[in-house]
Amino acid sequence: MEIQTVVAKAKPKDRPVRVLFVCLGNICRSPTAEGVFRTLVEKQGYGDRIVVDSAGTHAYHIGSPPDARAQAAARQRGIDISGQRGRRVQRDDFRAYDYVLAMDEDNYEHLATLCPPGERRRLHLLMDFAPGLGQREVPDPYYGGGDGFDTVLDMIETASEGLLTRILEERF
Ligand code: 4NP
Numbered sequence: 001m002e003i004q005t006v007v008a009k010a011k012p013k014d015r016p017v018r019v020l021f022v023c024l025g026n027i028c029r030s031p032t033a034e035g036v037f038r039t040l041v042e043k044q045g046y047g048d049r050i051v052v053d054s055a056g057t058h059a060y061h062i063g064s065p066p067d068a069r070a071q072a073a074a075r076q077r078g079i080d081i082s083g084q085r086g087r088r089v090q091r092d093d094f095r096a097y098d099y100v101l102a103m104d105e106d107n108y109e110h111l112a113t114l115c116p117p118g119e120r121r122r123l124h125l126l127m128d129f130a131p132g133l134g135q136r137e138v139p140d141p142y143y144g145g146g147d148g149f150d151t152v153l154d155m156i157e158t159a160s161e162g163l164l165t166r167i168l169e170e171r172f
Helices: 029-043 068-076 105-114 148-171
Strands: 017-023 050-056 099-102 123-125
Touching (some): 017 029, 017 105, 017 148, 099 105, 105 123
Parallel strands (some): 017 050
16 A cells, blocks of 8 residues: 655744835834834734834935924824834835835835835835725825824824725735
């Protein structure tokens, strides 16, 4: 009788899903999105399965903490973003991150140019995950008044729910 060797099919090691938020400076919108989304992910119990980061398209604020107004607005909602530091997005991020979320159309165009061919499916506008709000962009609050940061938080909170729902459908 022929002896059959049954080789158990190895289950690939579960790799965390990786999410990157990108704005221009990486000191206002994308650090806010990183903090909001990480908080949501942890609350929903996926903290060890979803990695969250942020970056900027420009190099103005590399190594800087988030803008003090962004920190204060997030803190009002119980989210601490003070430990983040600015970094610039790079081409390799499109291999390292499964979801790359642009805050506005300019960021999107910049990222589309940087993105290696074949990786475009990873790139999205964040607000596409909040279709009910009817807005394509998270407005840049840097030069605006104080409540701009609250508007940013409201929009990002809504889009974060939609994004997490999509990730759970696609990846879990
Ligand atoms: P962010 O906002 O892209 O949301 O971080 C900005 C931060 C800094 C500048 C512009 C936008 N800046 O021109 O320095």
